[in-house]
Amino acid sequence: MMDDASKETRGRSLSDFTVELDVYSGPYEWLLALILRDEVEIFEVPLRELVALYLGNRDPERSNTLERDTDFAGSAASLILLKSRALSPATEAEAEGDEEEALSPEQLAEKLARYLKVKRGAEALRERFEANAGFYPSGQVLRSRPGRLRINNERLMEAARRTFSRLTEPPVSHLGQITVTLQDLAGLIRTSLTRGPVSYEDLTRDMDRLNSAVAFAAALSLASEGRLTLSQPEPLGPLTFEPVP
Amino acid sequence: MSGVPNALVEAILLVSPRPVSPQALRSATGLPDGELRDALAALEIRYAPETSGIVLRHVASGYQLATNPACAEAVERFREEARPSPLSSAAHEVLSCALYLGPMTRGAVSAVRGVNSDAVVRNLLDRGLLAEAGVDTDSPGSPALLAVTEDFLAATGAASRGDFPDLDSLVGPEELARVRDRLGSAEESQEPA
Numbered sequence: 001m002m003d004d005a006s007k008e009t010r011g012r013s014l015s016d017f018t019v020e021l022d023v024y025s026g027p028y029e030w031l032l033a034l035i036l037r038d039e040v041e042i043f044e045v046p047l048r049e050l051v052a053l054y055l056g057n058r059d060p061e062r063s064n065t066l067e068r069d070t071d072f073a074g075s076a077a078s079l080i081l082l083k084s085r086a087l088s089p090a091t092e093a094e095a096e097g098d099e100e101e102a103l104s105p106e107q108l109a110e111k112l113a114r115y116l117k118v119k120r121g122a123e124a125l126r127e128r129f130e131a132n133a134g135f136y137p138s139g140q141v142l143r144s145r146p147g148r149l150r151i152n153n154e155r156l157m158e159a160a161r162r163t164f165s166r167l168t169e170p171p172v173s174h175l176g177q178i179t180v181t182l183q184d185l186a187g188l189i190r191t192s193l194t195r196g197p198v199s200y201e202d203l204t205r206d207m208d209r210l211n212s213a214v215a216f217a218a219a220l221s222l223a224s225e226g227r228l229t230l231s232q233p234e235p236l237g238p239l240t241f242e243p244v245p
Numbered sequence: 246m247s248g249v250p251n252a253l254v255e256a257i258l259l260v261s262p263r264p265v266s267p268q269a270l271r272s273a274t275g276l277p278d279g280e281l282r283d284a285l286a287a288l289e290i291r292y293a294p295e296t297s298g299i300v301l302r303h304v305a306s307g308y309q310l311a312t313n314p315a316c317a318e319a320v321e322r323f324r325e326e327a328r329p330s331p332l333s334s335a336a337h338e339v340l341s342c343a344l345y346l347g348p349m350t351r352g353a354v355s356a357v358r359g360v361n362s363d364a365v366v367r368n369l370l371d372r373g374l375l376a377e378a379g380v381d382t383d384s385p386g387s388p389a390l391l392a393v394t395e396d397f398l399a400a401t402g403a404a405s406r407g408d409f410p411d412l413d414s415l416v417g418p419e420e421l422a423r424v425r426d427r428l429g430s431a432e433e434s435q436e437p438a
Contacts, residue, residue: 028358028359028360029334032424067364070364071335071360074360074361109424109425111357111359112424113416113421113424113425114357115357115358115359116416116420116421116424117345117412117413117415117416118338118341118342118345118346118357118358118412119338119341120415120416121341121344121345121409121412121415122334122337122338122340122341123337124409124410124415125337125340125341125344125401126331126332126334126337128401128402128403129331129332129337129400129401130331131314131402132314132399132400132401132402133314133317133328133331134312134313134314134315134316134317134328135300135302135311135312135314135317135402136311136312136317136320136324137262137263137309137310137311137399138258138259138260138261138262138299138309138310138311
């Protein structure tokens with residue numbers, strides 16, 4: 001601990017102040033409290049005592065101790081940086097290649113002034129939150145009722161008209177020339193079925209996407225003509241073509 | 246009943262978990278502006294906090310039916326749930342930044358507060374009081390811009406951002422002068438004699 005004489009020369013002890021570190025949320029708030037409440041100069045803030053004061057009031061049993069320690073360490077580091085920048089001549093910072101601009105007392109004053117406004121705004125917000133904490137909204141979250149949608153015929157017609165009307169034909173030049181026909185693949189399916197049931201996956205294993213799609217269309221066509229049956233045990237499951245006896 | 250404006254508006258507000266805008270009320274009820282205003286005024290009288298357990302709130306650019314705060318303890322006992330823990334000072338500061346200076350990035354919030362605010366911002370995003378509203382394309386990496394939400398307005402009882410006092414009106418000029426004076430005098434004390 002410092003003796004009275006050294007206190008006099010190095011600034012007042014924090015024990016003289018009414019600052020409770022526990023409730024401060026950052027270095028600017030500390031500085032403002034020290035400046036506005038306790039009439040202390042920023043350069044007098046004794047960081048060593050600040051840390052001792054925090055540790056003295058620290059309760060390790062509290063639920064958010066780690067979070068508070070982290071906040072304190074971050075705030076203390078920021079405060080040290082502020083003090084060092086404010087105390088160091090700007091030329092030294094530049095000579096050392098400091099990328100961040102050194103904070104002059106005027107700049108710090110502006111930052112603190114802006115922070116002070118934000119802080120007052122935060123205090124007003126706290127009051128508003130407290131005043132409105134007891135409202136519970138009527139909040140009836142209704143379950144949807146599928147199958148009971150009301151359909152407006154006119155709107156449905158309008159939607160259909162927009163969907164199916166096409167102002168211009170879409171470009172198809174990128175598709176290339178189609179070299180397979182429905183008949184070709186219907187013939188291939190019929191031939192495969194002479195050996196028994198065949199799965200769609202086996203049938204199209206070596207085909208490109210176009211041939212696979214046409215093969216599916218051909219199978220649907222054959223099924224509609226009653227020349228084969230389609231078997232699929234579950235939606236999106238394996239599809240099997242079976243010959244009709 | 247279907248033609249009674251008050252009843253129509255009341256029914257819509259009852260089934261909505263969020264504040265309902267006048268436009269949405271008009272659309273759902275088919276009421277013209279004048280009748281809608283009259284209906285809301287009548288409901289405000291019916292749900293006066295002095296006599297009703299339900300109150301009509303004008304928050305977040307809309308209207309909402311909510312329980313009367315005077316009944317909050319009974320409601321909380323019935324629902325067997327505690328009121329959410331109050332926000333920290335840091336959280337209020339972050340919200341104040343977003344409300345008055347935002348939309349702004351996490352970095353800008355931290356710069357205003359003088360301390361890293363990422364964890365606080367994350368908590369407020371989880372609680373729905375802050376939301377990412379676009380990106381700052383002028384900054385490297387285009388960081389997200391943070392803004393207060395409709396939930397924030399409802400939680401603070403504000404109909405809109407205009408309900409909050411102007412930032413410059415929150416601090417008296419003498420208090421600002423005191424900050425500047427003290428730092429100014431500190432600077433003078435550092436100058437060589």
